[in-house]
Amino acid sequence: MDKIKTQLQQTSQATHSERRGRLISLSALSLIVLVVIAIFWFVATKGLATFFENHVDFWSFLSGKTWDPGVKNASGQPLFGALPMIVGSFLITVLAALVATPFAIGTAVFMNEIEPRHGAKIIQPVTELLVGIPSVVYGFIGLSVVVPLVRNTFGGSGFGILSGTVVLFIMILPTVTSMTADALKSVPRYYREASLALGATRWQTIYKVVLRAATPGILTAVVFGMARAFGEALAVQMVVGNAALLPQNLVSPSSTLTSVLTQGIGNTVMGSLQNNALWSLALVLLVMSLVFNLVIRLIGRKGALR
Structure with a gap:
């Protein structure tokens, strides 16, 4: 009897395994949190050094139109005007999202609502292949x-x-299309059946019911695509012209935050004014990426409350 009582009071092997799994998960989560905090801290300390150590005016940095680290203006401030890069990044991102959204929605609707069999066999694999291209x-x-x-x-x-x-x-x-297709798949089937039972046509059901129900997911896909476009560096650098000038039109050479960073970060000395200014651009880029993520979470939360 005492032996049985002792066995019942001992911690089982399954409990030990559960505790180990919980400890491993908690350790991995803590490591991820520490890495994210370390990245933000490193970029913030380097980026803010431009304003606190080198005494560059913050508003002049954001609103200046000339980026020429080797030249100073009449007041002795270096010409670190980030406005051309900020405008270029936002302009390219917004235009790319505006053009991609109708194509993505149309492709996702075709894949899920019109020809789901062919969409799953042909279009979806092609879309996934495009996502993996460097x-x-x-x-x-x-x-x-x-x-x-x-x-x-x-x-x-x-x-x-x-x-x-x-x-x-x-x-x-491809990214916006895949996420939009997932949003359409998440719409319950009885929404479609109820709409068709009330006499709506297939196109009316798609437009009035399915797309409206999937609107939060579609908006999340668009914002996620904009976040990726805003942070893209190499591909944009190769075609944008890399001229730190405010764009006069759509065909004039321009630059983005990422193109200036990739061009200049390897040609400056760590801790110098020029290097700190580039880290300030990286800080702006990081803050904007954070804003995109917050918008995605806000849209997802509103969609969950509907």
Whole structure:
């Protein structure tokens, strides 16, 4: 009897395994949190050094139109104007999202609502394949095909906002399409059946019921695609022209935050004013990525409450 009582009071092997699994999960989660905090801390300390150590005016940094680290203005402030890069990044991102969204929604509707059998066999594998293509390949295609096409059609050098928009449109289209398709799949089947039972046509059901029910998921897909487009570096750098100037039109050479960072970060000395200014650009990029993630979470939360 005492032996049975002792066995019952001992911790079972399953409990030990559960505790080990919980400890491993907690350790992995803590490591991820520490890495994220370390990244934010490192970029923030480097980026804010431009304003607290080098005494660069914050508003002049954000609103200045000239990026020339080797020159100072009349008040002795270096010409670190990040406005051209910020405008270029937002312009390319918004245009790429505006162009990609109708194509993504149309493809997702075809895959899920019109021809789900062919969509699952043909379109979905092709979309997944496009997601895995490296960005440098998109950049080379843009450099070899898009830039000459823009130059021959609209004039100029071919490098600029338009070329960057086309390349980013192709890059984010598979991502937005896949997430939109998942949003459409999440719409309950009885929504469609109820709509058809009330006499609605298939197109009325798709437009009035399915798309409206999937709106939060579609918006999440669009914002997620914009976040990827905003942070893309190599492909955009190869086609945008890399001129730190405010874009005058869609075919004039411009630059983005990522293109200036990739070009200049390896040519500066750590701790110098020029290097700190580039880290300030990285901080702006990181903050904007955080804003995109917060918007995605906000949209997802509103969608869950509906």
